[in-house]
Amino acid sequence: MTLDASVTPLEVDSLIDDPATRIIVCCGSGGVGKTTTAAALGVRAAERGRRVVVLTIDPARRLAQSLGIDSLDNTPRRVKGIAPSGGAASGAAASGGDRPEGELHAMMLDMKRTFDEIVETHADPERARAILENPFYQSLSAGFAGTQEYMAMEKLGQLRARDEWDLIVVDTPPSRSALDFLDAPKRLGSFLDGKLIKLLAAPARMGGRAGMKFLNVGMSMMTGTLGKLLGSQLLRDVQTFVAAMDTMFGGFRTRADATYRLLQAPGTAFLVVAAPERDALREAAYFVERLAAEEMPLAGLVLNRVHGSGADRLSAERALTAAEILASELAQESGSEDASEPAGSAPENESKNLDDGGIVDQGGGKTDVREATDASPEAPTVDHTPAHPPAHTPEPDHRPVDSGTPATARPGTADDHSTEQLTAGLLRLHAERMQVLAREQRTRDRFTALHPEVAVAQVAALPGDVHDLAGLRAIGDQLATGTTPPVEAV
């Protein structure tokens, strides 16, 4: 699928080649390929001469493997096998042949480790030990909702401050609202400035000064209530923790604010990642609006897993009609059990069902889903869509195989038979593909109608997962060119 003229294409190469681009944040809802997009961008940018670090939040083992690293941890590791692309990237002409050699590093956020590091850096050893051993701290740092978002931003600030890389690509946490990472620094900041902290930290700070007596009464009432709620021992833990952290809070606040400003700075680019599905794009639209409201610079939308077809001039309806014609010919000629296929004689009904939404329950023939799958993992899945009427016969999928192996060199009639079945199968597959295409187009159009200003890059759906640098490179190519590389000949 190519983009319409009405949609601005996202110039990925200009973005990653621009030395002013220092941070790229990939955000979006879960399961849309955010992490893979971040890694592919990292590989491409490095091969085009940038010194890149990719910060991932998602512990995807396979991503580490695809980068040739056994496991990712809290320290950036150099990725081997990054080759300067030179002429390989078609758009590379701009900077000529003497581009600097790029590097790629990758790391995975370890929340607890990051939190510990902050404590170790900002507190004297004795105090640091008190904090690290505090049970309340141990729970807090081990990563309940909210901590991860804050720590991701903290890590980003750290990486930026080290100034070892000229491009940082960040993959955001799979947040419940997908936006928590924007709020986390502010929220923490407002909490740290809040009265509660002062209250909790008060006993340690005030000692027993007589002049503070009045405040002490109010406070002990309050801590009494809290004690009742939390249990006095937990409250003591919290108070010890707060007291120990007291000197560090200012630093937290300052850094949280700095990170937030960093995200708004011109060197930062947000990429919203989505799949062409209703929910993912709704989330993406929300993201676009939210980023605008926060004055965060949006570079564009990356639309992953987009389906295309080299035969898109043949519509789903016509493909199905042709498949029915072939099926009914088969039924007449063979006189086999195929003759009982009920849908073969009613192609019009089929295309009508399609128009109705493709979820028409044809009844019968569908009750054995579990049996089929429980009995054998090899069993073909029972059909669920009316786009495939032969589901009413048992295991139709196997028939072309039985008679269709070229090595067996069957006589002409048998071959004709299976060719028709095979062709009908190809047509049904095509119809299914065209339905997917139409649906994706509609969801995408809805998004672009709402946000015509957002530049879009598309990445084609792959049949399998990405396993290596070559796979990431291929995705990078697609991100940059917006086109699908030719499918290898079968």
Added chain:
Amino acid sequence: MSRLQVVSGKGGTGKTTVAAALALALATEGKRTLLVEVEGRQGIAQLFETEALPYEERKIAVSSGGGEVFALAIDAERALLDYLQMFYKLGGAGRALKKLGAIDFATTIAPGVRDVLLTGKACEAVRRRTKQGSYAYDYVIMDAPPTGRITRFLNVNDEVAGLAKFGPIHNQAQAVMRVLKSPQTAVHLVTLLEEMPVQETADGVAELRAADLPVGKVIVNMVRPHILDEEAVRSAAGDRRGEIAEALAAAGVSGASELVTPLLEQAADHAQRVELEREQRAALNQLDLPSYELPLLSEGVDLAGLYQLARELRKQGTGS
């Protein structure tokens, strides 16, 4: 069947949809189910095509046979104030705490308090009885956090009980854990037949089992039909292009010869996917868990699709 059905899954696998379909499927013959949302995304409201859910239990669907589905989007802050009210009659103090930022602290930053409130509220609904003494809801279905966080989410009360060794919070946390670790609860994991979700499901099952949390079913979502397999495609791509072009032309397709290659490419993609799905299915079988399968609805899930999925779940044994 367990009365608390927790539905988790990797992002993008459709766990909200599955939870909603499950709530519909269990609401048969006059039964009442409560569908609980804990992540504040209003996904349930969107699925049922209603306006955003408030923090109150309201009826959102009637199932065939007269069952009723209620829904609740739990708001952590409101749940905390409720909870304070319920246990301590702290109306005024609750407001004071809010002013101090303590509520913000508790619901967004303090370790696990948010998760304690969410799980606590769900367990309260499970245990609640009507004046007549029967259960207020026959089933409570929770649209839970994703697989990566589910064990920690459900286990948070254990951790809290360890932190607060005495007092009401300790007792409440233990009461919740008793429900969650009993056969009254089943944690289902939604997956697709793809590598990453299947891997995450396997990891999730191992974590849940290690934490003694009751694993329910694997629910394979968005299962697509297998139309051609690899051998068929290989055969077709070999010396039979001409025949296929002829068959296409005979079926009234114009320009048939140019279509053969793209059609075969699509078939090759399909065959590769079938093969990958077969591997993933084998990996899921290794988990030795009962499973449900739900079809991919080619038009996406609307309200009618939701009812269709609920029928599918019932056919496969839900609620019986």
